[in-house]
Amino acid sequence: MIKPPEHIAIIMDGNGRWAKKQGKKRFAGHIRGAETVSEIVEEVARKKINFLTLFAFSVENLSRPKKEVNLLMKLLVSSLKKEFKRLNENKIRLCAVGDLNTLPNSVKNELMFVIEKTKKNKQMILTLALNYGAKEEIIEAVKTISMKVKNSIISPEKVDESTIISHLYTRNLPPVDLLIRTSGEERISNFLLWHIAYAELYFTKTLWPDFKKEDLEEALSNYKKRERRFGKTSEQIK
Ligand code: IPE
Ligand code: IPE
Ligand code: MG
Numbered sequence: 001m002i003k004p005p006e007h008i009a010i011i012m013d014g015n016g017r018w019a020k021k022q023g024k025k026r027f028a029g030h031i032r033g034a035e036t037v038s039e040i041v042e043e044v045a046r047k048k049i050n051f052l053t054l055f056a057f058s059v060e061n062l063s064r065p066k067k068e069v070n071l072l073m074k075l076l077v078s079s080l081k082k083e084f085k086r087l088n089e090n091k092i093r094l095c096a097v098g099d100l101n102t103l104p105n106s107v108k109n110e111l112m113f114v115i116e117k118t119k120k121n122k123q124m125i126l127t128l129a130l131n132y133g134a135k136e137e138i139i140e141a142v143k144t145i146s147m148k149v150k151n152s153i154i155s156p157e158k159v160d161e162s163t164i165i166s167h168l169y170t171r172n173l174p175p176v177d178l179l180i181r182t183s184g185e186e187r188i189s190n191f192l193l194w195h196i197a198y199a200e201l202y203f204t205k206t207l208w209p210d211f212k213k214e215d216l217e218e219a220l221s222n223y224k225k226r227e228r229r230f231g232k233t234s235e236q237i238k
Contacts, residue, residue, distance in 0.1 A: 002228055004220070005177035007051035008044060009199070011191055012037070014183025014207030021207075027071050032209035034079045038086070043213050045090050045124040047220075051173060052126050055191050059099065059133035073104050076130075080110045084117065091123035097169035098132030127173060134193035141167035170195055178223050182208045200226050 012033060019029030037054065044052045056076070062069060087094055094114050103111070111130075144167050148154040154163065165171055176192060176199040184205040188196070202219045204211075229237055 002224060002226060004047070005049060005200075005223060007053065007174050007176050007195075008049055008178045008180065009053040009055070009176045009192055009196070010040070011055045011179070011181040011185075011189060012208040012211075013181060013185055015209060017183060018207040018209040026068060027075075029207075029209055030072060030075055034075055036209055036211050037079070038083055039213065040211065040216060041083075041092065041126055042086070042090055043216055045092050045126075048123075050124055052124060053097075053129060053170075053173065053176070053192065054127070055129045055132065055189075057098075057130045057132070058190060059131055059136055060190065062131070073107050077106050077110045080114050084114050087114065087118050087126070088121065091121040092118065093121040093123075093125050094118045095125055095127040095172070096130055097127055097137075097173075098130040099136065100130060103131055125173075127170075129191065132169070133190045135190055137169050138164075138193065140169075164194070168194060175199070178202060178219065180204070180219050182206050182211050198228070198230060200228065 015029030015033040016026040017029070018032060019026050022028065037056075041052060041054075057072060061072075094111075096111055096115065100108060100111070107130075111128075141164060145154060145159065145163060149156050149159075170192065173195060176196045179192075179196050179199040180202045181187075182204055184203070186203045200223055202222055204215060204219065206215050227234060227237070
């Protein structure tokens with residue numbers, strides 16, 4: 001049987017459709033979605049999974065109506081304020097990846113505060129992908145590596161996997177073992193391209209605000225049945 005996943009990543013999708021089904025405004029879905037985040041984070045930590053990475057806001061999401069973007073940013077600040085105590089109680093360390101500099105100051109300040117105040121926690125690393133795009137992440141890495149090559153800090157023939165990884169926003173994360181996407185969409189949407197190279201993918205029709213502990217359980221039991229061969233034959237890994 002395969003080992004439990006060390007790193008789970010989730011594309012939390014379907015907040016808008018959840019709200020629509022209830023006859024509510026999209027934002028009601030985001031509020032309920034934030035509650036799901038809180039429940040699932042605690043549950044994943046309880047299961048002793050070391051890394052959880054959540055796609056909270058993509059670079060592409062910046063093209064949504066300004067009102068929705070602003071409300072999402074406000075919700076992020078209030079969720080960070082609300083969850084801070086619980087993160088510490090559960091010994092969860094918060095990290096963030098993405099183009100954090102262009103986030104509103106209110107978000108940046110709250111985020112930096114919680115990151116700093118949880119940095120000694122060892123139970124689980126919770127990484128929020130904010131203003132995140134995997135292609136942008138790779139472009140930034142290539143730019144920095146090119147500069148280093150130009151300045152003779154790195155020799156081109158020595159560029160390998162670890163050179164690339166060490167220049168990504170996600171450099172401190174291990175490969176993703178299990179990638180979950182809710183809401184029935186079966187796509188990656190520019191999330192963690194490098195780190196999902198060999199991830200097991202799990203898609204569920206459940207909308208993110210409806211995603212419960214039982215749904216996580218189902219994803220994990222489905223994962224357990226997989227055979228991760230990494231290019232080898234079935235016989236080789238038995
Ligand atoms: C995911 O839910 C949350 C974010 C992308 C911020 P959506 O807002 O994408 O919900 P749908 O896809 O419209 O249902
Ligand atoms: C992906 O969801 C981003 C997040 C979950 C934060 P979207 O709902 O924005 O993805 P697409 O654009 O429909 O693929
Ligand atoms: Mg969506």
